[in-house]
Amino acid sequence: MGSRLGISAPALLAALILLCDRVQAFDPLDPEGNITLKWDIISWTSDGYQALVSIINYQRYRHIESPGWTLGWTWQGGEVIWGMVGAQATYQGDCSKFHGTIPHCCLQSPTIVDLLPEAPASMKSANCCRNGVLSSLLQDPENSVASFQLTVGQSSNASDTTSPPKSFLLGAPGPGYECSPPRRVNGSLFFTPDHRRATQALMTWNVTCRYSQAVAQRAPSCCVSYSAFYNATIVPCPTCACQCSYNATQPIQNAQPMCMQMSSAYMNSPGYSTGRTRDPPELYCSTDMCPVKIHWHVKTNYYDYWRAKLTIINRSLRKNHTQWNVVVQHPNLDNLTSAFSFNYMSLPRGRTNDTAMFWGIRFYNDELLTAGPVGNVQSELLFQKDPSFTLDKGWAFPRRVYFNGEECVLPPPHSYPFLPSAAIHRQTLAWKALVLPVLLNMIGRNILSLF
Template sequence: MCAKLASWKMKLLVSSCFLALLHLAAAYDPLDPNGNVTVKWDVMSWTSDGYIAMVTINNFQMFRHIGSPGWKLGWSWDKKEVIYGILGAQTAEQGDCSKFKETTIPHCCKKDPTVVDLLPSAPYNQQFTNCCKGGVVAAWGQDPSSSVSAFQVTVGLAGTSNKTVKLPRNFTLLGPGPGYTCGPAKVVPSSLFLTTDLRRKTQALMTWNVTCTFSQFLARKNPNCCVSFSSFYNDTITSCPNCACGCQNNSTCVKSDSKILSEAGINVPRKDNAPLLRCTRHMCAIRVHWHVKQNYMDYWRAKIAITNFNYRMNYSLWTLVIQHPSLNNVTQVFSFDSKPLAPYQPINDTWMFYGMKYYNDMLMQAGPSGNVQSEVLLRKDKNTFTFKEGWAFPRRVYFNGDECLLPPPDTYPYLPNSANRIFSTSSALGTSLLLLATIFL
C-alpha cells in the first residue's frame, strides 16, 4: 500500500513539473527573452490604519503593447483590507461596504478587487501621473515614455508598518485578453525618487514587485495572424495556409460585399472583443505579405504589406517584428519607423517596424483603408546572400507580439534555373534604379 502511494505521489510530482516546464517554455520568447510586465507597489506614507501607495505598471516587453480596451489588474487581499480611495484608476466593482457606518464609504470593499485605468477625459481631480490612457500601454521598444501606467491607492485596515503590512496575493493581469501569468509579490529594496528640482532624493517606505509574463499558448488556441510570400522571379504566390487561424468559426465570417457591413454600429468593438472577420481561406485577423521586389548588384529590396481582416478592430500602436539574416544589413526603410531589437549585438537579424505617428500608426479596420505598406532596402552579404531555397523570406514574423503562422517551406516561390543569367545581365540597370529610388523615394 505504501509503495503504491509513493508511486502515485511520484507520478503527481512528475506531472506537476512537466506542466510547470510547459508553461515556462510557452512564456519564453527567444526574440524578447527578458520581456515582462512589472507591477511595482511603493508605499509612500502611513495612515491611521493603513497606507498610501503608488502602483506602477511598467511594460518591459520590446514589441508587445497592451492595447484597447486596456489592462485590468487584480489581486486578493491577505487580510481584511479595503480601498478607501484611488486616483488615476477605479475598481470594476465596489463590493459590500455595508459594515462601514462612517460618512465616507470606501471606494472598494471586495476581497479580490479588479482595477482599470481611467479614460483621458477623466476629471482633473481624479487623475494621477501616467494615468488615464484607457489602459493602453506602449511596448518599451517602441516608445519607452508611454510604456508605463500608474495610479495611487489608499488602503485601510492594512497595518501601519513594514512588519504588519501583508502583501496582496494572486495577482492577475489582463490585457485586451488573457495570456499573462503573474508571480507572487516580492519585497525589493525601496524605490528612490528625485524631487522636482532634482536636488534631493526621497525613498519609498516599502516596495514590492510583481512580474507578469505573456504566453501566446495561454492567450489563444490558434494564431491571430499569418504570412504570405511572393517574388519578382516567380509568378507563384504562396498564400497563408488554409485555416491558419482556425476555421471553427468560419460560419460567422462575412463576405466583403455583405449587406451586414452597412448596418449602423457594425464596426463598434464588443465588450468581449469578439472579431467580425472577413471570409478568407486562412480566417486570420491579420495577414502579413512579404514580396521580394527587386534585385541590384549590391542590394535587394523587399515590400511588406499588412492587411486587417477584422471589421471591428482598429490596431493602434501596432508593431511588426521580422527575423531575417539580411536585416543585419538594413540600408533604408520607407513609410514605416523601425529599429533593431538588439542594436549592440554583433549579429542583429531581427527588426521591429511600426507606423509613423499621425501617418500610418493606426491600422484601420477591414476595408479599403485596412492595410499599410512599406519597403526595405537591404545590402547583400556576399558570403550568405542567395535567392535559392527560400532564403529571401523571413524566418519569424510577429504582429503585435503574436507569432504569425508561416507557410510550409516547400511552398515558397522557387528560383528558376535561368535566374542567375537574368540577374547578371540586369545588374547595371538595377544599380541605376537603386540610385533613382534613393533620390526620389
C-alpha cells in the same frame, strides 16, 4: 512505477508539464521582456497606508491595446480601499458594515482599471488616464508606464507586520500574463522635478508578469504570405492558420457566421449602420481566417542590394490597431538600409542582430484601420547584400514574424516561391560573364610574365 531516480510517474509528468509551460512563456526575440508591477508604500495612515502602484512595460515590442489593462489581486487579510486616484475598482462590493465614510472598494479580490482621458482632474495622477493603453518600451517609452495611488485601510501600519496583496492578475485585455509572487526589494526613489532631492518609499515589492500565448489560450491572430518577382505564384497563408470559417461548438448549419464575403452587401444595409440587426461578423472570409495578414514580396535584385515590400492588411470589421508594430527576424536585417514609409529599429540579442521592429509614422500610418480599401499599410525595405545572400531555398523570406507581439503563422518551408531553372541558369551565366574575363586577364598576365 517509479523511475530509476526515485521520482514517481505522476511527479515526473507534472514536472514535464511545468517545463513545457515555462518554454511556452519564453520569447526568443525578447527573452528578458516582462511587465513589472511595483507596490510602493509612501506613507502610513491611522489604519493602514497610502501606496503607489506602477505598471512598467519592459517588453520591447509587445504592448497593451484598448480596451486596456486590468489589474487584480487578493488581500492577505480584510483590507479595504478607502480611496483611489488615477484608477478605479470596477465593483465596490458589500460595504454595508461601514457607517459614515464608505470605502471605494470592499472586495477581497478587487479588479482595477485605468481612467479615461476625460476623467476629472481631481481623479487623475501621473501616468494615468489612457484607457489602459500601455506602449511598448522601444516604440513609445514615455507611455510605457502606468500608475495610480490608493489608500488602504483595515491593514497594519508598521513596517514589520505589513504585507502586500497576493495572487496578482494582469489582464491585457483578457488572460495571458502569469505573475510571480511579490518580492521585497529596496525602497523606490522618487525625485523632485529638478532632480535635486529624492525621497524613498517606506516599503517596496516587485511582481514580475510574463506573457504566454499558451496561457492566453489564444488562437493565432496573424499569418504571412509570400511572393517574389521571379515567380508568378503567390504562396498563401496556411489554410485555417488562425481558425476555420465556422463555429465548431455549434452545428454548422446553425452556426453564427464568423466572416463576411468581400462582395457582401451586408455592411451597406441600413440595419448594419444603425445597429438594428444582429452583431456583424468579425472579419472578411479567407482560407486562413486571420484578422491580420502580412505579405512579404521580394521585389527586386540589384548587384549590391535587394528590395522587399512589406504589407500589413487588417481584415477585421470591428477593430483598428493604434500604434501597431511588426517584428521580423531575417538574416539580412543587420544590413537593412532603408524602410521608406515605416519607422524601424534593430533588436539585437547578444551577438545576433537579425531582428528588427517596424511601426508607423505618427499621424501618417500609425493606425491600421478596419477592413476595406484603407485597411492596410505598406513599405519597401532596401537591404545591402551580405555574403550569404541567395534567392534560392527561401533565404529571402523571414524566419519569424510578430504582429503586436503575437507570433504569426508562416507558410511551410517547402512552399517558398521557387526559382525557375532558367533563372538559375541565367545566374550562372551572369557569374561567368563577370568572373571569366577577369580570370582570363589574370592568367594572361601570368603567362606573359613567364617570358
